Amino acid sequence: MEKASSTQAPEQQAQEWNGAVEAVLPSTPAAAAWPHLASFCALHRYLSGVDVCERVAGEDGRPGCVRYVASHPPPAVAAGEEGQEQLQAKWAHEELLELDDAARRLSYAVVGGNMGFGRYVATMTVAEETEAAGCRIVWEFECEPVQGWSRDGLVGYLDHAVKGMAARIEEAATADE
Secondary structure, eight states: OOOOOOSSOHHHHTTOEEEEEEEEETTOOHHHHHHHHHOGGGGGGTSTTOOEEEEEESOTTSTTOEEEEEEOOOHHHHTTOTTSOOOOOEEEEEEEEEEETTTTEEEEEEEEESSSOSSEEEEEEEEEOSSSSSEEEEEEEEESOOTTOOHHHHHHHHHHHHHHHHHHHHHHHHHHO
16 A cells, blocks of 8 residues: 655655555454554564664653664675675664554654664554454655655565564464464
């Protein structure tokens, strides 16, 4: 699911990206999936490629909480193996803006990092499936264009990420039973 804003002037549309991606968890009710997504400082358990997720400010689960998330390059690349450029860890500070247990929704903003983000705000929601027993995760975003990315590239990354998160959350929820 993608949506694009059409109410802005063309030059303003080029300065803001927005959209949404989603993934279905066919066997997991929303009530069982939500605690996993709502654990703001546990992103590394569910998002492939995130090696570290730690609280650096505030209280986990409360607006104002800031998490540090990082992805480390493979050891050979990080060490600068012959013929390969040395890469550094990609990281971001993300601030929890809202966590609404009743609506099963959280919003956060990227507030720092080295991944090319300027303004980026995302909302993640766990919604009941209307025609099945499971649920779905919806990841909406709005941001300034991200350095080094196209809008389609960002949407593709988020689509892959939300599907991976859904699979990991479904596996964890099943283990909780």
